[in-house]
Amino acid sequence: MTVEAAQVIADHWKYPAPYDFYDATADMGDYKEFVIAAQWPDRFWQVRHHEDLVGFFTADTRDDDRCEISLGLRPDLTGGGRGLSFLQAALALLETEGLTQSPVTLIVAAFNQRATKVYEAAGFATIRTYTQATNGSTYDFIEMELRKH
Numbered sequence: 001m002t003v004e005a006a007q008v009i010a011d012h013w014k015y016p017a018p019y020d021f022y023d024a025t026a027d028m029g030d031y032k033e034f035v036i037a038a039q040w041p042d043r044f045w046q047v048r049h050h051e052d053l054v055g056f057f058t059a060d061t062r063d064d065d066r067c068e069i070s071l072g073l074r075p076d077l078t079g080g081g082r083g084l085s086f087l088q089a090a091l092a093l094l095e096t097e098g099l100t101q102s103p104v105t106l107i108v109a110a111f112n113q114r115a116t117k118v119y120e121a122a123g124f125a126t127i128r129t130y131t132q133a134t135n136g137s138t139y140d141f142i143e144m145e146l147r148k149h
Helices: 003-012 028-035 083-096 113-121
Strands: 043-049 052-061 067-073 104-109 124-134 137-146
Touching: 003 028, 003 043, 003 052, 052 083, 067 083, 083 113, 104 113, 113 124, 113 137
Parallel strands: 067 104
Antiparallel strands: 043 052, 052 067, 104 137, 124 137
């Protein structure tokens, strides 16, 4: 990731409701974590198709040895069936980085059934649900873990 690409994503990627929950500007704490390089996770990649910025992917090793991932596609590319191949490519990158030996987890907003279906298709299963304050309110979240084959 570059600071310039992170700034483009944070400032210009605007999702339609209800997915605007994922706009970086929806929560100023999240926004700062996205645009300030010192706050980035262990690994933070921009994803390009030719010269076009089309997505991002992060992997952060937690204290309990889990590898927590997050990812996003450019708003105009969502909802068109690209999510599973994008996630599979990200998981393949994790494999080459040697990060799939630890549990791989992710967190998704409970309302986002579209993403949850993609994660399940890729082999993730729910390990817990919880409520957290963010974006000016309280929301339900699902933590998922990649099942070992």
